[in-house]
Amino acid sequence: MKGKANTQKVKAFFKKNIYYIVMVVCILAIAAMITVAVVLGGKSSVETPDTTIPGDVTEDPGTVTPPDDSGDTPVVTDPEPIVFTLPVSGGTMIKDYAMDSLVWSSTLKQYRVHSGIDFAGAEGAMAVAAYEGVVSDVSYDALNGNVVTIDHGDGLVTVYGSLDTPVVSEGQTVAAGESLGAISTSATNEMSDGSHLHFEVKLNNEIVSPYDYLTIGDK
Numbered sequence: 001m002k003g004k005a006n007t008q009k010v011k012a013f014f015k016k017n018i019y020y021i022v023m024v025v026c027i028l029a030i031a032a033m034i035t036v037a038v039v040l041g042g043k044s045s046v047e048t049p050d051t052t053i054p055g056d057v058t059e060d061p062g063t064v065t066p067p068d069d070s071g072d073t074p075v076v077t078d079p080e081p082i083v084f085t086l087p088v089s090g091g092t093m094i095k096d097y098a099m100d101s102l103v104w105s106s107t108l109k110q111y112r113v114h115s116g117i118d119f120a121g122a123e124g125a126m127a128v129a130a131y132e133g134v135v136s137d138v139s140y141d142a143l144n145g146n147v148v149t150i151d152h153g154d155g156l157v158t159v160y161g162s163l164d165t166p167v168v169s170e171g172q173t174v175a176a177g178e179s180l181g182a183i184s185t186s187a188t189n190e191m192s193d194g195s196h197l198h199f200e201v202k203l204n205n206e207i208v209s210p211y212d213y214l215t216i217g218d219k
């Protein structure tokens with residue numbers, strides 16, 4: 001009987017307080033809805049995608065000027081080695097170049113250095129330019145006779161002594177193989193050697209070996 005009494009008490013309690021209960025339930029429901037709304041809303045705002053693209057600083061590649069090095073840097077190539085034409089066509093060497101040793105001078109009757117190569121040839125043979133250049137000097141002196149000097153540029157000069165009357169003049173541009181004058185005995189310091197060309201090579205005003213430029217010999 002006691003249980004039935006309790007049940008009735010509970011029923012009575014609900015019956016008496018039904019409005020409060022409904023109200024509390026409604027309040028709880030509203031509170032729950034607000035909570036859900038807040039949570040979802042917060043979540044929503046967090047997940048809102050950022051429309052600004054970070055690092056969007058792409059430069060227009062069209063405005064970039066590539067380095068222009070064409071024509072600024074000279075192309076460095078090894079120069080072609082200079083090879084002389086034999087300065088007396090068909091000539092033969094009668095006295096060798098000898099700056100490091102002494103050779104007998106039949107004219108001066110003594111051993112001397114020889115600053116060039118002497119070439120003999122047929123009667124009236126012409127001395128010719130060993131390489132293209134500009135005639136820089138035409139002169140005469142008793143020792144070396146008629147002398148033609150050709151400037152080839154870059155300090156390279158060839159000297160042609162013991163010539164007959166030169167057939168070129170100062171300032172004239174000559175090609176390799178071009179006639180300069182007939183070989184002769186005009187160089188009195190070598191006159192007993194007969195008609196010949198005394199051929200010298202200078203680099204920056206210093207006597208150098210003609211063999212540096214001639215394909216004959218191996219000195």
Ligand SMILES: [Zn+2]
Nearest residue numbers: 117118190198
């Ligand atoms: Zn000589």
